[in-house]
Amino acid sequence: MTEMHVRGLTIAVHAGDRDEALAFYSALLGREPDLGPDPDFYEWEISPGAWLQLATGRTDINPSSFRLRFQVEDIEASAGVLRAKGFEPGDIKWLPGLVAFANLTDPWGNPLGVYQDLGVVAGP
The missing domain is CATH 3.10.180.10 (2,3-Dihydroxybiphenyl 1,2-Dioxygenase, domain 1)
Known part of the structure; x- marks a missing residue:
């Protein structure tokens, strides 16, 4: 096989x-x-x-059931750029040592977002 x-x-x-x-x-x-x-x-x-x-x-759009997030280098700067362009990202959520992210949706309700990798934590 x-x-x-x-x-x-x-x-x-x-x-x-x-x-x-x-x-x-x-x-x-x-x-x-x-x-x-x-x-x-x-x-x-x-x-x-x-x-x-x-x-x-x-015309028959059912928003996605998953969130599509795009990786960025600097979550705070990227959220600022999005706001300056007229987007409405939510508050940045921080998971220290792992990830920071901010969510938004497109005009058709599809869940989107941006995230920053804050490092890798070793598993057990």
Whole structure:
């Protein structure tokens, strides 16, 4: 029996109006999509082999049941940048030695956020 070797991942988010969705996610990520293979489908490579896919023009949106958080180097500065761009991140939550994060949602109710890795704690 051979093992499956996962080499990457894609995460798809459904959104409504194309122009509004592109503006929201381009501002959030600080750049335009890397790919737009279809007039209602766009992709950003977040890190090598990890892609955020945006499917726009949807009218039957059920917000995601999972939260998609993006890693940042400085959680406080990033939360400030988000606020300056008109986003509304929540309060920063700190788990000392582990992680700090702030949550927000997109206009269609999809749960998002940013986080900062504060270090690794060795397991038992």
